[in-house]
Amino acid sequence: MTLDEYRRFYAEEIEQVATLSSPALVEAFARVPREKFLGPPPWQFASAEARAMAAVGLTQAAYRTTSEPRHLYHNVVVSVDRAKDINNGQPSALAAWINALDLKSGDRVYHMGCGVGYYTAIMAELVGPGGSVVALDAQPDLAARARENLSGYPQTAVHTGDGAAFDPEPCDAMLVNAGVTHPHALWLERLREGGRLVMPLTLAISPTIGQGVMVKIVRGASGFSASVVTPLAILNGGSLRDPELEAPLRQALMKAMSTGAIFKLKSLRRDAHEPDESCLWHTPGACLSTNPIISEDIWT
Ligand SMILES: [Zn+2]
Numbered sequence: 655m656t657l658d659e660y661r662r663f664y665a666e667e668i669e670q671v672a673t674l675s676s677p678a679l680v681e682a683f684a685r686v687p688r689e690k691f692l693g694p695p696p697w698q699f700a701s702a703e704a705r706a707m708a709a710v711g712l713t714q715a716a717y718r719t720t721s722e723p724r725h726l727y728h729n730v731v732v733s734v735d736r737a738k739d740i741n742n743g744q745p746s747a748l749a750a751w752i753n754a755l756d757l758k759s760g761d762r763v764y765h766m767g768c769g770v771g772y773y774t775a776i777m778a779e780l781v782g783p784g785g786s787v788v789a790l791d792a793q794p795d796l797a798a799r800a801r802e803n804l805s806g807y808p809q810t811a812v813h814t815g816d817g818a819a820f821d822p823e824p825c826d827a828m829l830v831n832a833g834v835t836h837p838h839a840l841w842l843e844r845l846r847e848g849g850r851l852v853m854p855l856t857l858a859i860s861p862t863i864g865q866g867v868m869v870k871i872v873r874g875a876s877g878f879s880a881s882v883v884t885p886l887a888i889l890n891g892g893s894l895r896d897p898e899l900e901a902p903l904r905q906a907l908m909k910a911m912s913t914g915a916i917f918k919l920k921s922l923r924r925d926a927h928e929p930d931e932s933c934l935w936h937t938p939g940a941c942l943s944t945n946p947i948i949s950e951d952i953w954t
Pocket residue numbers: 923927928929930932933934935936937941942943
């Protein structure tokens with residue numbers, strides 16, 4: 655088999671395991687060469703599960719070493735910076751999240767935490783030359799690598815900066831690639847009507863890793879709908895996490911996940927209200943609620 659054939663098989667495998675509904679997304683996985691984004695070999699790779707367990711000290715990190723590009727075409731994470739526990743993430747997980755963004759040709763997308771830019775390239779393929787992807791990474795070395803890796807995609811712009819302060823400007827879709835304690839107000843404000851925000855709401859279970867759920871928020875004409883995409887483990891989003899929210903979030907998310915209430919998530923409320931049983935995660939600026947969308951004239 656040629657490398658192109660391995661890549662095609664990998665794309666079809668991801669299509670099945672991540673239940674992708676977008677044929678264009680499968681094509682993008684079959685087209686974008688993952689090895690080009692990871693620097694020169696050898697590469698270290700592992701299953702996402704082994705990596706997550708190692709991050710909390712349950713096992714030794716079960717990384718293997720390879721110089722064979724075809725080994726990258728499995729559902730594995732590939733190490734980018736071992737010291738900081740940064741990986742090129744699990745393809746089936748990222749594919750499911752990108753699938754949830756419903757990207758269309760011409761869309762403007764924000765990719766927060768772009769790493770080396772592989773999944774940014776996948777999204778650039780989906781929005782096409784008429785769309786654009788604004789990518790951000792807090793680490794200058796990673797942003798520089800992403801910028802170089804994405805030089806063949808003029809519709810991408812890579813910035814270095816703090817995700818808590820960066821203004822992505824109006825977007826049709828946003829993928830947040832680091833665990834957060836709450837949806838940031840600026841993201842919600844920058845989401846165009848019909849815009850989709852996919853972000854990991856997580857509990858920090860180690861200094862680097864968090865566990866929780868990927869939440870999809872859609873801006874409708876009269877409010878924000880919300881739903882759960884997948885459970886997940888992901889890198890903690892440093893400045894994107896509010897230390898004062900950690901303890902109450904732990905309590906709220908543990909309860910919502912252990913009772914299954916999290917899957918009743920329906921909306922994101924921004925109106926001032928007293929917390930009640932419909933509030934899965936109530937913060938002053940944003941509340942994840944089991945109520946359907948509240949009409950806009952109530953909350954503005
Ligand atoms: Zn509430």
